[in-house]
Amino acid sequence: MSDSFRALRLNKTDDGQSHEIVDITEDALMDGDVSVAVSHSTLNYKDGLDLTGAVPVVRTWPMIPGIDFVGTVERSDHADYQAGDSVILNGWGVGEGHFGGYAQKARVNGDWLVKRPEAISPARAMAIGTAGYTAMLCVMAIEPDTPTDAGEVLVTGAAGGVGSVAVALLAKLGYQVVASTGRSEEADYLTGLGASRIIDRAELSEQGRPLDKEKWAAVVDAVGSHTLANAISQTRYGGTVAACGLAQGPDLPASVMPFILRGVTLRGVDSVMAPKPLREQAWARLATDLDFAKLDAMTSTASMSDLPELGQKILAGQTRGRIVIDVNA
Numbered sequence: 001m002s003d004s005f006r007a008l009r010l011n012k013t014d015d016g017q018s019h020e021i022v023d024i025t026e027d028a029l030m031d032g033d034v035s036v037a038v039s040h041s042t043l044n045y046k047d048g049l050d051l052t053g054a055v056p057v058v059r060t061w062p063m064i065p066g067i068d069f070v071g072t073v074e075r076s077d078h079a080d081y082q083a084g085d086s087v088i089l090n091g092w093g094v095g096e097g098h099f100g101g102y103a104q105k106a107r108v109n110g111d112w113l114v115k116r117p118e119a120i121s122p123a124r125a126m127a128i129g130t131a132g133y134t135a136m137l138c139v140m141a142i143e144p145d146t147p148t149d150a151g152e153v154l155v156t157g158a159a160g161g162v163g164s165v166a167v168a169l170l171a172k173l174g175y176q177v178v179a180s181t182g183r184s185e186e187a188d189y190l191t192g193l194g195a196s197r198i199i200d201r202a203e204l205s206e207q208g209r210p211l212d213k214e215k216w217a218a219v220v221d222a223v224g225s226h227t228l229a230n231a232i233s234q235t236r237y238g239g240t241v242a243a244c245g246l247a248q249g250p251d252l253p254a255s256v257m258p259f260i261l262r263g264v265t266l267r268g269v270d271s272v273m274a275p276k277p278l279r280e281q282a283w284a285r286l287a288t289d290l291d292f293a294k295l296d297a298m299t300s301t302a303s304m305s306d307l308p309e310l311g312q313k314i315l316a317g318q319t320r321g322r323i324v325i326d327v328n329a
């Protein structure tokens, strides 16, 4: 009989869902060809949805949530992995339809894994997590059309996870970064990450003009709704807007004018089903283009028992930067 290990489990109840920390054995894990001893997971916005049930993202009950993990391969029937390899998992529906990272062990399809770049420690890999890897995908989405001297690049939801990593990445790459935040008290934090200017998110959060004054060479948007519509209407001729989030809302009350009069490009960014070569490229870039001192400055650490409360907080916009979950603490 295999040894037991700890996991956070979500159960469906008559009036919603409940959570508990349980001891389970490997027999309880779902099918997969790679078994991993998990060292760290993290907290993303979607984990907040999972943990609270605010939006029904869990598809199979009971569920071990956690859309990310890093750990060491214990057993593998997959050609690309062997015992001892250090691997990262982001997305692929893990934590939603397949048991996820809020556990000391996981078993998954090896096709979902990427090898951890040596330069990124396990804890830092989860400080990056889906939020940071998505920020990298957003940067990669705007880069081809945005020379570093093109002008100011706007990052919305800047004090959140995606936003914080995007600010740090863009600043290191030499862009002039404008951070939009609703938290004026985080101005020093955002300047420390490399923002050259801070704007109040209220400037972008109400219905605006279909075609506004040109301001941004490019945009990384984690917020959606009016914020994204205004960011598009303020993007300069030929600029690109990378849209990855919906913290304000999933709607897009925008006009076609910026597209047909300014040739603005709106690029959708998805991390969950992104193909493996793109993931590997993003993680390789993170190893070289992210300032780890800045990553450390935006990161705090918590344990599995903190997760239910942190899930509420991230949805309320009350967490800053990135939170690593030490599953063995």
Ligand SMILES: NC(=O)c1ccc[n+]([C@@H]2O[C@H](COP(=O)([O-])OP(=O)(O)OC[C@H]3O[C@@H](n4cnc5c(N)ncnc54)[C@H](OP(=O)(O)O)[C@@H]3O)[C@@H](O)[C@H]2O)c1
Binding pocket: 043, 044, 045, 046, 130, 131, 134, 156, 157, 158, 159, 160, 161, 162, 163, 180, 181, 182, 183, 201, 205, 222, 223, 227, 243, 244, 245, 246, 247, 248, 269, 270, 271, 272, 314, 315, 316, 317, 318, 319, 321
């Ligand atoms: N497409 C993908 O694959 C992908 C991957 C990861 C995340 N996402 C999405 O990206 C978004 C951000 O994720 P995250 O992990 O960075 O979450 P997060 O840490 O909670 O950051 C979201 C930030 O958005 C801002 N915000 C919150 N509510 C707002 C509102 N009502 N109006 C305007 N701004 C608001 C806040 O920033 P300030 O306090 O600075 O204003 C908040 O910190 C989420 O919607 C998430 O689902 C998508």
